[in-house]
Amino acid sequence: MWGIFFEDINMAADGGLYAELVKNRSFEFNTPLMGWKEHSDMPGSGTILVINRAQETPANPRYIRVSHYSDAAFGLSNEGFRGMGVREGETYHFSVWDRGGAMKLRVELIGPGGVNLGRAWLRLGTVTSSQGAVASGPSPGAGADAEGSAPDVFAHGGWRQDTVSFVATATEAHAQLYIWFEGQGTVDMDMVSLFPQHTWKERPGGLRADLVQLLADMKPGFIRFPGGCIVEGRDLVSRYQWKKTVGHVEDRQLIVNRWNTEFAHRLTPDYYQSFGLGFFEYFRLAEDIGAEPLPILNCGMACQFNTAEVVPVGDLDPYIQDALDLIEFANGDVNTKWGALRGAMGHPAPFHLKLLGVGNEQWGPQYIERYTLFARAIHQRYPDIKLVNSVGPEPDDARFRFLNDTLRKLHADILDEHYYRAPDWFLQNARRYDHYDRKGPGIFAGEYAAQSDKVATPNNKNNWRCALAEAAYMTGLERNADVVRMASYAPLFAHAEGWQWTPDLIWFDNLRSYGTPDYYVQKLYSTNRGSVVVPALLNGESIAGQDSLYASAVTDREGRELILKIVNTSSGPQTRNVSVKGIRGLAREAGLTVLKSDHPADMNSLSDPRAIYPVTSIVPTTGDNIRLQLQPYSFSVIRVSLVR
Numbered sequence: 202m203w204g205i206f207f208e209d210i211n212m213a214a215d216g217g218l219y220a221e222l223v224k225n226r227s228f229e230f231n232t233p234l235m236g237w238k239e240h241s242d243m244p245g246s247g248t249i250l251v252i253n254r255a256q257e258t259p260a261n262p263r264y265i266r267v268s269h270y271s272d273a274a275f276g277l278s279n280e281g282f283r284g285m286g287v288r289e290g291e292t293y294h295f296s297v298w299d300r301g302g303a304m305k306l307r308v309e310l311i312g313p314g315g316v317n318l319g320r321a322w323l324r325l326g327t328v329t330s331s332q333g334a335v336a337s338g339p340s341p342g343a344g345a346d347a348e349g350s351a352p353d354v355f356a357h358g359g360w361r362q363d364t365v366s367f368v369a370t371a372t373e374a375h376a377q378l379y380i381w382f383e384g385q386g387t388v389d390m391d392m393v394s395l396f397p398q399h400t401w402k403e404r405p406g407g408l409r410a411d412l413v414q415l416l417a418d419m420k421p422g423f424i425r426f427p428g429g430c431i432v433e434g435r436d437l438v439s440r441y442q443w444k445k446t447v448g449h450v451e452d453r454q455l456i457v458n459r460w461n462t463e464f465a466h467r468l469t470p471d472y473y474q475s476f477g478l479g480f481f482e483y484f485r486l487a488e489d490i491g492a493e494p495l496p497i498l499n500c501g502m503a504c505q506f507n508t509a510e511v512v513p514v515g516d517l518d519p520y521i522q523d524a525l526d527l528i529e530f531a532n533g534d535v536n537t538k539w540g541a542l543r544g545a546m547g548h549p550a551p552f553h554l555k556l557l558g559v560g561n562e563q564w565g566p567q568y569i570e571r572y573t574l575f576a577r578a579i580h581q582r583y584p585d586i587k588l589v590n591s592v593g594p595e596p597d598d599a600r601f602r603f604l605n606d607t608l609r610k611l612h613a614d615i616l617d618e619h620y621y622r623a624p625d626w627f628l629q630n631a632r633r634y635d636h637y638d639r640k641g642p643g644i645f646a647g648e649y650a651a652q653s654d655k656v657a658t659p660n661n662k663n664n665w666r667c668a669l670a671e672a673a674y675m676t677g678l679e680r681n682a683d684v685v686r687m688a689s690y691a692p693l694f695a696h697a698e699g700w701q702w703t704p705d706l707i708w709f710d711n712l713r714s715y716g717t718p719d720y721y722v723q724k725l726y727s728t729n730r731g732s733v734v735v736p737a738l739l740n741g742e743s744i745a746g747q748d749s750l751y752a753s754a755v756t757d758r759e760g761r762e763l764i765l766k767i768v769n770t771s772s773g774p775q776t777r778n779v780s781v782k783g784i785r786g787l788a789r790e791a792g793l794t795v796l797k798s799d800h801p802a803d804m805n806s807l808s809d810p811r812a813i814y815p816v817t818s819i820v821p822t823t824g825d826n827i828r829l830q831l832q833p834y835s836f837s838v839i840r841v842s843l844v845r
């Protein structure tokens with residue numbers, strides 16, 4: 202039930218989860234040298250020519266031709282994603298696809314003020330040497346994968362991949378990569394990459410370990426990817442197309458990230474999608490952290506907040522085929538076309554996909570028309586796949602009512618409700634699902650977050666007031682777990698120096714990361730889930746706001762342990778007796794975990810990541826009774842063994 206929503210917003214993928222340190226590594230940004238700078242001791246000592254071979258290799262058209270004509274120093278630097286985070290003693294792998302002159306490169310990490318943080322020399326086309334030395338191993342950089350064959354883009358024309366590794370001599374959040382050309386000559390270069398050796402599961406070209414660890418620690422039930430509006434695109438051309446995100450990273454076609462200029466107050470013109478983190482990596486991430494994969498696909502509609510373009514219904518087939526092929530990619534035998542690609546990428550076993558989203562925040566009859574065609578084709582071929590459907594961007598407007606009524610009549614599987622609302626809305630709506638039709642579609646509370654300010658404004662904060670309101674509201678999700686099948690906070694990640702949207706569950710910079718109070722609320726639910734909902738009552742009624750209290754209770758399948766969640770939203774302490782009925786007794790002690798803060802405006806931060814953090818203790822029980830001191834503004838989780 203409790204899962205995570207990943208979207209490539211706020212530099213969550215490139216510059217975030219995807220551990221590549223070089224921005225615009227393939228020179229495919231609209232401004233081909235964005236993020237790069239030329240350096241020379243003497244004007245005219247060298248030139249950079251950007252060559253576009255779009256006819257030949259449309260997925261990765263550009264490369265640079267570097268010519269160095271003199272003994273004067275000539276080089277290039279890359280600024281990374283708001284700098285590059287490097288750590289003292291860690292190994293970094295530099296790689297480049299190149300052809301032509303046997304030039305020697307000096308590769309350096311440079312910190313602010315010009316301090317050298319480690320360097321290596323690489324003679325292109327030969328064995329490499331490095332200072333701060335580590336042995337050069339097999340190609341570890343951007344091009345490393347299990348496919349065995351050369352990427353299409355470099356299969357012809359004399360390209361080779363050269364690599365060198367070195368150790369950083371100091372820790373720095375804003376390093377830059379410098380590449381100096383030693384010796385005269387001309388060389389072509391593409392896919393210039395720098396990765397830390399240390400990644401999640403130490404995979405070459407992999408994911409940032411601290412960020413994945415935060416996700417794994419949540420033990421999420423599912424992971425939805427890749428968004429969000431990113432699926433829709435501002436227009437159909439910039440929609441997310443999963444087939445362009447699999448195979449060799451060199452062959453994945455970069456596109457602009459739709460969030461780069463979405464908000465005038467947070468312009469991010471250097472935000473693109475390299476798709477180094479693509480659908481294969483998402484599926485593998487899901488598997489790694491024990492979460493069901495939930496991909497969402499474009500349904501032939503671009504974002505209705507932007508262009509609202511739709512593909513004519515008669516031209517929808519390729520979109521539907523993408524969905525069918527995705528199921529084959531995830532689950533198909535390696536003898537099928539798409540299953541074979543998954544196998545070649547190193548995962549012959551299926552990913553066991555069971556859920557698929559059709560469209561993100563779509564609305565109107567145009568969605569129903571397109572959804573119906575998707576549903577028919579997918580259910581016919583894959584009757585076991587459950588579809589997640591949009592009911593629009595709001596939980597209670599005319600768009601919602603139309604889709605909710607229509608999709609229920611169409612016997613849709615799962616309805617994806619979104620709410621970005623004030624904390625009070627969450628408190629007032631804790632009973633939202635108490636009266637939903639128990640026999641209707643399941644509900645996916647797919648995107649929600651309490652907003653301390655107006656939605657999509659920069660002053661929104663991940664403060665305790667918001668997190669506490671979410672904790673209170675989630676008692677209502679848990680109480681109605683027969684209807685609410687899944688729930689996820691949104692968005693998931695934000696780079697502290699590169700975000701567009703706030704609030705977000707996890708914040709990070711180039712070296713550090715932390716969970717917000719909202720993160721700990723989510724984590725307390727997902728790591729304290731049960732199998733059976735049992736009534737939590739006050740004066741015979743479910744607890745959803747009486748005396749500022751909210752509560753829900755679950756047991757494991759066998760009924761051996763009770764897990765009780767209680768939120769006290771009042772500014773004063775409350776002493777309560779919890780009396781557990783229908784059992785012989787309780788274990789003598791119960792475990793109590795409390796998440797709290799004295800001031801609703803309190804927050805966690807990069808410098809104080811655990812200001813609000815769960816604290817665990819033991820409380821005694823008597824017979825069937827637990828006496829609890831509920832602290833002001835607190836979320837408490839009580840776990841106790843039951844004697845039957």
Ligand code: AHR
Pocket residue numbers: 208210428429430431561562594648691692702
């Ligand atoms: O989570 C941020 C955005 O909010 C999502 O992309 C979209 O689905 C919603 O409007």
